[in-house]
Amino acid sequence: MTLDPKAKALLTAIIAAGDPEVQFLPASEARALIHSRYEKLNLPLKEVETITDKIIQGPGGDLLLRIYTPKGTGPFPVLLFIHGGGWVLFHPRHYDSVCTHLCAGAACIVVSVDYRLSPETKFPGALDDCMETLRWLSLHAGSVNGDPSRFIISGDSAGGNLAAAVALRNLTENGPKILAQVLIYPVTAWYDPPTESFTAFAKGYSLTAESLVWFWDHYLFNREQSANPYAVPMNAGDLSGLPETMVLVSGYDPLRDEGIAYAEKLKDAGVKTTLLEYESMIHGFLSYLGILGQAETALAEISIWLLKRFTLKG
Numbered sequence: 001m002t003l004d005p006k007a008k009a010l011l012t013a014i015i016a017a018g019d020p021e022v023q024f025l026p027a028s029e030a031r032a033l034i035h036s037r038y039e040k041l042n043l044p045l046k047e048v049e050t051i052t053d054k055i056i057q058g059p060g061g062d063l064l065l066r067i068y069t070p071k072g073t074g075p076f077p078v079l080l081f082i083h084g085g086g087w088v089l090f091h092p093r094h095y096d097s098v099c100t101h102l103c104a105g106a107a108c109i110v111v112s113v114d115y116r117l118s119p120e121t122k123f124p125g126a127l128d129d130c131m132e133t134l135r136w137l138s139l140h141a142g143s144v145n146g147d148p149s150r151f152i153i154s155g156d157s158a159g160g161n162l163a164a165a166v167a168l169r170n171l172t173e174n175g176p177k178i179l180a181q182v183l184i185y186p187v188t189a190w191y192d193p194p195t196e197s198f199t200a201f202a203k204g205y206s207l208t209a210e211s212l213v214w215f216w217d218h219y220l221f222n223r224e225q226s227a228n229p230y231a232v233p234m235n236a237g238d239l240s241g242l243p244e245t246m247v248l249v250s251g252y253d254p255l256r257d258e259g260i261a262y263a264e265k266l267k268d269a270g271v272k273t274t275l276l277e278y279e280s281m282i283h284g285f286l287s288y289l290g291i292l293g294q295a296e297t298a299l300a301e302i303s304i305w306l307l308k309r310f311t312l313k314g
Contacts, residue, residue, distance in 0.1 A: 003252050004280040006292050011206060011282065023214035027088050027119055034085075038094045043290045045097055046104040047071070054144070056136050059128040060121065064114035066092035067144055068103040077108040077150035077310040078141055082130055082166075084157030084284070086215030087118045097289045098156075098299065105303025108310060109146045111137060115162070119218040123231050126219075130166050131175075138176035150310050152180045154302075156286060157207075157255070158215065160186025164233040164262070171241050180244040180309045182302060185255050185283055188262040189234040190226045191216065195257035205252045207283040212254065234262055239269035246305055248298065251279035276301065 019037075022030040049069045055062045070076060079102060083095045092099070092112035103110045115129035134153070141148040155163035160183040167181045191198060191212055202209035220231060229236035245266050249259035256277075263275040278285065281294055289295045 001251060001279040003282075004292065004294065007252070007280065007282050007285065010288060010291055011204065014206070015204075021208065021211060022086075022089075023208075023210045027117075027218060031089055034089050035091070035094065038090070038287065041288060041290065042094055042097050046100040048100050048103045051096065051100070056133070058116075058132050060116050060125060063129055063132065064092070065133060066099070066112040066114065068099050068110040068112070069145060070103050070107050070109070072107065074109075074145035075142065075147040076145060077106075077152070078137060078146040078148075079103075079106065079108045079110045079306065080130075080134060080137060080151065080153045080163075080166075081110050081112045082115070082153070082155030082159035082162045083112060084155065084159040085117075086211070087123075087126055087158045087162075087219040088215055089117070095287075098286050101289070101296070101299040102154075102303060102306070105300060106306035106310065108152075108306065109144060111144070111146075122218075123220050123225055123228075127162055127165050127169070127230055130162050131169060134166060134170065134176060134178075149177075151176060151178050152182065152306060152309060153178055154182035154184065155186070156184035157284065158187055158219075160184050161188065161233065164188060165230045167242050168233060168236055168239075169230055178243045180246070180306075181242070182246045182248070182306070183259070183262070184248045184286065184302075185250050185253055186233075186247065186259055186262065187212075187255060188232070189258035190232050195254075195261075197256040198254040198258075201252055201254045201256070205254070205282050207254055209254055234258065234265065239266050239271055242266065242269070242271050244272045244309065246274045246276065246302065248276045248278070248302070250281040250283055250285055251277060252281065253283040255283060274305065
């Protein structure tokens with residue numbers, strides 16, 4: 001399938017803006033550049049009852065949770081959402097549009113965690129923060145009108161990597177029950193050797209191969225850590241016992257093939273897995289809700305899937 005015309009126009013506009021690519025900038029400057037862009041794109045929002053921030057105690061100190069509550073009467077099921085940005089970029093507020101759509105569409109509380117970013121905090125700091133958020137929710141979901149028996153975990157890109165790692169580590173540690181996981185164009189594999197999509201879409205499709213290497217270099221202390229399945233989920237020896245999974249990939253994305261490969265590995269391990277491929281889309285397309293029509297379609301599809309899992313297993 002050919003690249004969506006609106007996605008093509010978006011990519012043309014990004015190139016025409018002439019902004020430097022993140023891999024040529026210090027992390028602080030990359031954040032300032034990308035955050036200013038996303039502050040303008042973080043629309044439209046879905047109407048929800050409340051958006052509030054809560055501070056809990058995390059492994060590295062105060063840990064902010066951004067909590068989206070739907071209209072209606074709870075207790076509501078809970079979706080733990082982990083934002084993307086290569087473990088280096090973004091804040092939960094940059095995902096208000098995505099999270100309000102999931103909150104309203106799936107009639108659930110969405111809790112987005114402001115995990116510590118790299119390179120200031122390297123692996124496994126971000127994962128530790130996400131694990132602590134899951135543990136806190138298992139004990140205190142009621143304090144935010146959530147149902148502690150109905151948890152699903154989700155994330156996009158590097159957040160998808162962290163969501164997959166949380167599910168793996170939670171299984172090993174016999175932690176709180178997770179009903180399902182939703183991995184949105186996730187980082188699941190190491191970049192060497194490269195997949196076909198990593199090579200085919202290395203440049204010109206929003207996320208570049210060079211920026212992915214830059215992100216990994218900021219996240220890990222050294223290359224040897226890439227053998228750790230909590231850093232690279234494809235390295236997990238056994239995926240059996242993981243919760244039911246949805247994996248969403250974009251056709252024009254260097255991460256496409258590793259997302260598909262992880263979905264296949266889950267299926268081979270006996271995990272019920274749904275693979276969605278938006279063939280004409282680019283990496284990160286859900287963040288362009290006001291520009292790309294398929295973003296709203298995808299979020300609606302995810303929300304329907306979440307609703308069914310919350311209802312069937314609640």
